Amino acid sequence: MIYGDSRDCGFATCRKLSLAHGHYFGPSRDHHSGIRIVIGDAMAAGEIATGAGQVLLSIRATGGNPEALKAAGDAASQEYISQQLANRYPFDAVLSEEADDDSDRLVNHRVWIIDPLDGTREFSEPPRVDWAVHVALVEGGELVSGSVALPGEGLTFSTADQLPPRGPVPSRPRILVSRTRPTEHALMLADTLRGELVPMGSAGAKTMAVVRGDADIYVHSGGQWEWDSAAPVAIALAAGLHVSRLDGSPVRYNQPNPWLPDILICRSELAQRVIQLCRAAA
Numbered sequence: 001m002i003y004g005d006s007r008d009c010g011f012a013t014c015r016k017l018s019l020a021h022g023h024y025f026g027p028s029r030d031h032h033s034g035i036r037i038v039i040g041d042a043m044a045a046g047e048i049a050t051g052a053g054q055v056l057l058s059i060r061a062t063g064g065n066p067e068a069l070k071a072a073g074d075a076a077s078q079e080y081i082s083q084q085l086a087n088r089y090p091f092d093a094v095l096s097e098e099a100d101d102d103s104d105r106l107v108n109h110r111v112w113i114i115d116p117l118d119g120t121r122e123f124s125e126p127p128r129v130d131w132a133v134h135v136a137l138v139e140g141g142e143l144v145s146g147s148v149a150l151p152g153e154g155l156t157f158s159t160a161d162q163l164p165p166r167g168p169v170p171s172r173p174r175i176l177v178s179r180t181r182p183t184e185h186a187l188m189l190a191d192t193l194r195g196e197l198v199p200m201g202s203a204g205a206k207t208m209a210v211v212r213g214d215a216d217i218y219v220h221s222g223g224q225w226e227w228d229s230a231a232p233v234a235i236a237l238a239a240g241l242h243v244s245r246l247d248g249s250p251v252r253y254n255q256p257n258p259w260l261p262d263i264l265i266c267r268s269e270l271a272q273r274v275i276q277l278c279r280a281a282a
C-alpha cells in the first residue's frame with residue numbers, strides 16, 4: 001500500500017508508523033500547528049492520494065505524446081478519486097478541478113477539495129517529479145485533513161503523519177517560483193532578502209519543498225484555485241509552517257467563488273518580514 005521506500009527522508013517511515021497506529025481514529029487537536037487533525041479522514045486522504053498516484057504512474061509508464069498524457073492523467077485520477085470518495089464518504093460534497101462545481105458544497109458541512117493532478121505539464125514531461133495529487137477535507141469552512149502525494153518520488157504526505165523537524169533558515173532564503181513566470185513579489189523578496197530563486201512546477205511540490213526544508217518561501221500572487229493549495233496548506237499547517245494571504249490575512253476555503261488571488265507559505269521565522277515587505281509593495 002505504502003510506497004515511499006525509494007527515498008529515505010523520514011516521511012515514509014512516519015507514514016508507516018501512522019498506519020500501524022491506525023486505531024487512533026477520531027478527532028484530536030495538535031496545539032502546536034493550528035490545524036485540527038482528524039486522523040481517520042487524514043489516513044483516508046493519504047490512501048486515496050497514494051492510490052491516485054499509482055494510477056498516474058501506470059499511465060505515465062505507457063508513454064505517448066504529452067497532450068494525450070495530460071488528458072489521460074487528469075481524467076483517470078479524477079475517476080479514481082471521485083469513486084473512492086463516493087464509496088467511503090457518500091454524503092460528503094466534492095470540489096474538484098476536473099468536475100463541474102456543485103452548489104451542494106456550500107451547504108454541506110464536509111467538503112473534499114481535490115486536484116487529481118497538480119502540475120499536469122510536468123507530469124507529461126518524464127522524468128520530472130514536480131507533480132502531485134491533492135486531497136483535502138474542509139469541515140465547516142475549516143481545513144481539517146489533507147494529503148499530497150508526490151508519486152514521481154514515491155512519497156505521500158498526510159496530516160496524519162508526524163513530520164520531521166527542519167534545519168535552521170539559511171541566511172539566503174530559497175524562494176520557490178513557477179518554471180515560466182516568477183511573480184513580481186517573488187522577485188522583490190529575492191532582491192530584498194538576498195534570496196535565491198528556485199524554479200519548480202506544481203503548487204503541491206513547491207509547498208512540500210518548504211515542508212521538507214528544501215526551500216523557505218513559497219509566495220504566489222498570480223491567482224490560484226482553492227484546489228491548488230487546499231491539501232498543500234493542510235500539510236504546511238500540520239508541519240508548523242506559516243500560511244496566509246500576502247497581507248497576512250487568513251486563507252479561506254470552500255468559498256462560493258473558489259478563486260484565491262494570492263498566498264504565502266513560508267517558514268514561520270520569516271513570516272513577519274515577508275508580510276511587511278508584501279504590504280509595502282502593494
Ligand SMILES: [Mg+2]
Nearest residue numbers: 097115117118
Ligand atoms: Mg490539476
